[in-house]
Amino acid sequence: FLAAADGLGSIAIDTTQLNMSVTDPTAWATAMNNLGMVPVGLAGQQLVTDSICVPGFDPSLSMMTGITPINPMIPGMGLVPPPPPTDVPVVKEIIHCKSCTLFPPNPNLPPPSTRERPPGCKTVFVGGLPENATEEIIQEVFEQCGDITAIRKSKKNFCHIRFAEEFMVDKAIYLSGYRMRLGSSTDKKDSGRLHVDFAQARDDFYEWECKQRMLAREERHRRKMEEDRLRPPSPPAIMHYSEHEAALLAEKLKDDSKFSEAITVLLTWIERGEVNRRSANQFYSMVQSANSHVRRLMNEKAAHEQEMEQAKETFKNALTGILTQFEQIVAVFNASTRQKAWDHFSKAQRKNIDIWRKHSEELRNAHSEQLMGIRREEEMEMSDDDSGDNPSKKLRVDDSALAAQAYALKEENDSLRWQLDAYRNEVELLKQEKGQLFRTEESLTKDQQLQFLQQTMQGMQQQLLSIQEELNNKKSELEQAKEEQTHTQAMLKVLQEQLKSAKELAEINGHDESQANEINVLTVALVNQEREKNSEKRSPGLKSEKEALLIGIISTFLHVHPFGANIEYLWSYMQQLDSRISASEIEMLLMRLPRMFKQEFTGVGATLEKRWKFCAFEGIKTI
Numbered sequence: 376f377l378a379a380a381d382g383l384g385s386i387a388i389d390t391t392q393l394n395m396s397v398t399d400p401t402a403w404a405t406a407m408n409n410l411g412m413v414p415v416g417l418a419g420q421q422l423v424t425d426s427i428c429v430p431g432f433d434p435s436l437s438m439m440t441g442i443t444p445i446n447p448m449i450p451g452m453g454l455v456p457p458p459p460p461t462d463v464p465v466v467k468e469i470i471h472c473k474s475c476t477l478f479p480p481n482p483n484l485p486p487p488s489t490r491e492r493p494p495g496c497k498t499v500f501v502g503g504l505p506e507n508a509t510e511e512i513i514q515e516v517f518e519q520c521g522d523i524t525a526i527r528k529s530k531k532n533f534c535h536i537r538f539a540e541e542f543m544v545d546k547a548i549y550l551s552g553y554r555m556r557l558g559s560s561t562d563k564k565d566s567g568r569l570h571v572d573f574a575q576a577r578d579d580f581y582e583w584e585c586k587q588r589m590l591a592r593e594e595r596h597r598r599k600m601e602e603d604r605l606r607p608p609s610p611p612a613i614m615h616y617s618e619h620e621a622a623l624l625a626e627k628l629k630d631d632s633k634f635s636e637a638i639t640v641l642l643t644w645i646e647r648g649e650v651n652r653r654s655a656n657q658f659y660s661m662v663q664s665a666n667s668h669v670r671r672l673m674n675e676k677a678a679h680e681q682e683m684e685q686a687k688e689t690f691k692n693a694l695t696g697i698l699t700q701f702e703q704i705v706a707v708f709n710a711s712t713r714q715k716a717w718d719h720f721s722k723a724q725r726k727n728i729d730i731w732r733k734h735s736e737e738l739r740n741a742h743s744e745q746l747m748g749i750r751r752e753e754e755m756e757m758s759d760d761d762s763g764d765n766p767s768k769k770l771r772v773d774d775s776a777l778a779a780q781a782y783a784l785k786e787e788n789d790s791l792r793w794q795l796d797a798y799r800n801e802v803e804l805l806k807q808e809k810g811q812l813f814r815t816e817e818s819l820t821k822d823q824q825l826q827f828l829q830q831t832m833q834g835m836q837q838q839l840l841s842i843q844e845e846l847n848n849k850k851s852e853l854e855q856a857k858e859e860q861t862h863t864q865a866m867l868k869v870l871q872e873q874l875k876s877a878k879e880l881a882e883i884n885g886h887d888e889s890q891a892n893e894i895n896v897l898t899v900a901l902v903n904q905e906r907e908k909n910s911e912k913r914s915p916g917l918k919s920e921k922e923a924l925l926i927g928i929i930s931t932f933l934h935v936h937p938f939g940a941n942i943e944y945l946w947s948y949m950q951q952l953d954s955r956i957s958a959s960e961i962e963m964l965l966m967r968l969p970r971m972f973k974q975e976f977t978g979v980g981a982t983l984e985k986r987w988k989f990c991a992f993e994g995i996k997t998i
Contacts, residue, residue, distance in 0.1 A: 466482070467479035467480065470516075470553070472512075472516055474511075474512045475512055475556060476556050477516070477553040477554070477556075478553060486552070487552045487571075489572050493573060494580065495582055495584075495586065496541060497537055497540065497544060497582075498544075498574040499536050499547045499548065499572065499573060499574055500570075500571070501517070501534050501547075501571050502569070503555075503567045503568045504532045504533060504534065504569070505532070505566055506567075507557055507564050507565050508557065510526055512557065513528065513534060513536070517550075520546035520550075521540060521542075522538065523538060525537040537576065537579075547571050548572070550571050551570055552569065553569050554567070554568050613640055613643045613644075616647070618654075621661070624637055625657070625660060628665060629664055634668055641658075641665065691749055694742060694745065694749075698739065698746060698790075701738060702739060705735050705739055705793075708731060708735060712729070736801075743790045747787060750783060750787070925964060929965070930971065930991065932945065932948055933945075933987060939975060939986035939988040942958055942961065942962050942987065945961060945987065946961055970990070972990065973990045974988075975988060
């Protein structure tokens with residue numbers, strides 16, 4: 376049933392165990408409805424893919440040939456694989472057993488959740504079992520996952536199953552979400568949805584600890600074996616002295632191939648104190664044999680020295696040839712850098728030629744220094760040899776030796792002169808490059824600093840000017856506010872005195888209400904005049920087109936009401952045009968334009984009323 380996830384090939388389905396056609400959509404839908412599940416798959420669609428079926432399998436093969444059909448649940452088929460990779464889509468199929476049938480979960484649902492796997496887990500918890508499920512049916516279903524060592528079934532439709540190996544738990548977990556039906560019954564007690572999860576058991580943890588300790592012991596043993604293998608071998612054991620061993624050692628000392636091993640044994644015997652009067656002659660003969668190898672070793676050394684001298688001479692000649700070729704290459708580069716040829720190269724070609732020339736000069740200088748060191752060593756050896764000879768031999772110098780020394784000195788002088796010229800050119804180039812770099816860098820840094828300082832100075836000047844302007848504006852505003860405050864206070868005092876005197880006169884003379892109204896109108900007119908004066912100084916213009924429209928509508932409304940209208944009446948009219956406007960906004964707008972609208976008080980006492988009138992035409996006449 377998990378062949379699609381395992382990818383191990385195709386399987387055959389036991390036709391003797393099938394109670395319905397798996398590829399029949401009608402039978403599939405009927406089975407799902409009996410279990411209370413929504414049927415999955417479209418009409419006419421093959422629900423079991425060809426990838427899990429044996430190609431060309433004939434169901435009547437068992438009846439015709441007597442061959443037992445392959446049961447897809449046998450352990451050898453490996454039908455319960457470990458969990459597949461997460462990036463591969465899992466297609467679960469129907470599982471048919473002898474006593475029950477397992478229906479896969481809806482592929483569109485999320486996978487069932489599991490707890491964290493305990494270390495060394497071999498036990499699983501199986502919940503959601505049918506009430507009529509027996510231990511034999513449970514073993515029949517889960518033994519396909521591997522060998523079962525124990526089943527502990529509870530009376531509450533769950534059990535614990537312990538497997539022989541840990542990987543079998545993964546196969547059992549794969550069955551989580553399947554719906555189990557016993558036989559073909561549709562009773563609720565014969566069906567249930569399985570929930571398989573990891574279980575924590577003491578036996579599993581104990582076995583895991585034992586296994587970890589065993590692995591730790593194996594690791595320690597492996598490390599010890601590796602250390603023993605890498606440890607240097609112990610020196611061979613030295614046998615004890617005896618006449619027989621001494622005779623064998625004397626023969627070994629005469630053999631060149633066994634001399635090093637034999638001399639070690641002889642040294643050990645002497646250090647142990649084996650030399651006495653009785654064995655002194657034998658030890659003397661062995662020491663004499665050891666001394667006889669001195670001449671052989673000196674001859675070998677002389678032969679090796681001769682080989683070394685020949686190798687040195689060969690190396691010196693080869694190095695001289697290489698140095699000559701380097702000189703020719705450097706000469707080619709120097710000729711290319713002259714103006715006659717240099718002007719015809721492109722910028723990139725000049726750069727490459729310059730790099731190659733420097734690299735060749737460095738290599739040439741290194742090889743020439745190495746050759747000069749070899750010649751100095753030869754001269755020092757020759758001087759040592761000459762100092763060891765007699766004074767008469769020093770005077771007898773061959774002409775050939777003088778000529779060779781003169782040629783060597785000439786070559787050395789030429790190479791030194793070439794090196795000096797090369798160093799001078801390099802120094803001049805470096806000086807020029809450094810001077811240009813320093814000049815450009817200094818000039819750039821100075822210009823940048825000057826620009827930065829100029830920008831900062833300009834910014835600070837602008838800031839100072841703006842601050843001064845703001846300060847002057849604030850001072851002027853403060854002075855105006857002070858003047859207005861003093862003027863309003865004086866006017867208020869005057870008005871209060873006039874009101875008091877007018878009231879006293881009215882009480883004494885007993886004037887009627889018309890005289891009181893005239894007094895109120897007079898006071899309101901004075902206040903309006905003061906407001907007009909103050910507003911002329913500080914009233915700002917219209918802020919938006921909406922305010923201009925409101926002023927036009929209010930002017931028209933008040934023009935048709937020559938005796939004025941109170942703010943509530945005006946606001947009720949404006950509400951019909953704009954429901955969002957408030958009475959306070961209208962009043963603030965009227966107070967901002969004292970040349971167009973004026974406020975008057977009518978009535979006395981409880982009948983006192985505040986009305987607004989349109990006075991724009993009067994303001995135009997007075998201007």
